[in-house]
Amino acid sequence: MLNTRPERTVEILPPAPIVLLKRCGAVVVGATLLMLIGCSSPTALTGPPSSPTPPSPTDTTNTTPAASIPNSLPHATVWLFISTDCPICNNYQPELERLRARYTPLGIEFIGVYAEVPVSATEVGEHVRQFAITYPTIIDDDRAIRKRFGVRFVPEVIVTAGGRGATIDPFAFLYRGRIDDQYPERGSRRPSATTHDLNDALRDITQGRAPAARVTTPVGCVLEP
Secondary structure, three states: OOOOOOOOOOOOOOOOOOOEEEEOOEEEEOHHHOOOOOOOOOOOOOOOOOOOOOOOHHHHOOOOOOOOOOOOOOOEEEEEEEOOOOHHHHHHHHHHHHHHHHHHHHOEEEEEEEOOOOOOHHHHHHHHHHOOOOOOEEEOOOOHHHHHHOOOEEOEEEEEEOOOOOOOOOOOOOEEEOOOOOOOEOOEOOOOOOOOHHHHHHHHHHOOOOOOOOEOOOOOEEOOO
């Protein structure tokens, strides 16, 4: 369970020498991420208008169409919803780095979204250094991104079509759910995973196919409302 801490204003830390930009209450790394939550600033790439919170994964399996896979790079973006203090998230960081190294050259982008609130730039900086995180990260300080996608647990991954600059439809995702099945349920952990759901989905996407499994159930720490 994520720790409860008093509200405070946070800013994202720069894990590398990059320019930080702030729009619509969410602090982001790099100008290309400004479209994430449908900002209205004329200098920002914009997403679709605000829409109701997407249904939970179990509600979307047969009711929403999957996005089409672009023929040109980038093929997809993986949104990694994580936190600094969820042990399941932390245990998965080496695997997430392996997947990033494997699939980035094949046209898959990775973005880490720190979905716990509140969390400070100092805490995120320590977490990035401790776990040698190399993908760009966002502090979702107003919960806008996680609400847009309807995320309630960490870790959870959502794969959308195209790069981070593409128009994002949270209802038309390519894959969402768990990383693999190493945690079959809360409080239970296998010595190793028997199915590698995110890897399999990204393999299918890079080969031009829709993922065989579009939705799985994430197991992890519950996010505070």
